[in-house]
Amino acid sequence: MTLLIGSLTLGLILALLALGVYISFRIFDMPDITAEGSVTLGAAVAATLMVGGHGAVVSTIAATLAGMLAGALTGLLATKCRINKLLSGILVMTALYSVNLHVMGKSNVPLLNEITLATRAEQFGAALFGTSGDLSIAGWEVGVRDASMLLGVLLFIAFACVALYLFFRTNLGTAMRATGDNPQMIRALGVSVDMFIVFGLAMSNGLIALSGALIAQYQGFADVQMGIGIVVLGLASVIIGEALVGTRAVGMLLVGTVMGSVLFRLLVAIALRWGLNPNDLKLITAVFVFAALVMPTLIRRFRTTVPTPAKAA
């Protein structure tokens, strides 16, 4: 049960990352690898500030801003300096590795006695459920700490999704979506596509760094390696999400991405439980994303070639 709740909680936190990847990959059609650096940057900034005695909320906000800065930098390299988009991301990601080490001062920062957002969630849960130790939900015994953490994260993600959904329906948000959908059109309607790419990548990496800051507080440490493979993981969530909701409407896709992230986390937990070697996890994730990307084309080709054997003969 603890395992299930744990995966749910982590899946929800990683949903923020998946939402960030959704913005760069689906809205701007750009696989932005800056994410690998900015998720760690978020964790590093938040953990370091908290160890330095700053409040959890302030530290988390600062982490988000740091991520936005990193994303904006990638955007500027790609637009103002006309560097290939993928390369811009790689440059910033590589630079961030050193930056993260500088921020943390070492490769791992533990959060032991600091009051983090996780501690706050626990306090909130204790006030809500009492401190009896275990809760009984539908016949399951659940630790109060786990339950309150899950509840806190759930509220947080719900808020983030609603905020994003509303944003995408404003003048600014629709223009941003149109920038990815048809840049030629939106330019003819007076929007600086370059500016929106910078802005969009800042938003994307802000969400990703926020996710990193929450992971650090949930796990109790920030580690310089934690970003490795995170883009592919985010892509997997986005792709599962699209398969789950099966439409192109923004609201549904946001919900789908969150569900995709949680489902993916659960699948990983089950696979590990069945004895999957953790070292193989990234390989399997990569293969999964590969399959999800080529499948639609393969199926289409299969469908168009098979029913017309007369033509081939």
Next chain:
Amino acid sequence: MLQIEGIHKTFNPGTVNEVRALQGVSLTLNQGSFLIIIGTNGSGKSTLLNAVAGSFIVDTGTINLADHDITKWPEHRRAKLIGRVFQNPFSGTAPTMSIAENLALAARRGKSRGLGWAVGRKGHAELRERVRTLNMGLEDRLDNAIGSLSGGQRQALTLLMASWLKPDLLLLDEHTAALDPKSAEQVIRLTHDIIARDKLTTLMVTHSMQQAVNLGDRIIMMHRGRILHDLQGSERARARPEDLLTRFEDIRRREQLDAPVAEMLQNFYV
């Protein structure tokens, strides 16, 4: 009013792919004038429109529009003054977004875009009214994605979007060329109605001599990056499709004559 003064544009200068697409084009278009551009393939018609829209910056020359020197303005800044419909029906709209959202984007052409609702309840009613004028039944499908519409419906919507906030200049580049005859006719009628109603200053490229003589109040014919003929006033009023075709035939004959002559001269002197 649009004033173009001696603009030149060479693509890929100094390479084997060098193309002198515009070689000194000057043109003054009065307020409310509707100009039709015809010309041979590759004569620079689209390039002229792109130069005005700001898809690139011209090598030399100046472009003035509505008392602004826009020669160095980036494309998105010029969009404040210019409405545009492309040849490809896919180019003018965002396919995954709804009709209402696309129109809402056009309703803020060249304006700041903040955190107000893109499609409010009040806005929705106005969108309906305007879309109804297209007579395509699209007013009941405002929340459908544009991607589900036919090319003709998209071009009609793009036209509506381009003219939503009366632009100082409307650019139409063979905007019916990719449509079936019936849709093309519908879009042309719409084009005529909108331009006449709002008295829009317009540059329209077409390959149809019929459209050229039926629409607009002035015709220019381009060839090799230059304006070859400029029909205005009574000359324009007398123009028939056959006359225009004769002029094309002239160009062709001269070209055919040119090629052997050039060869002969080369053999002679080189």
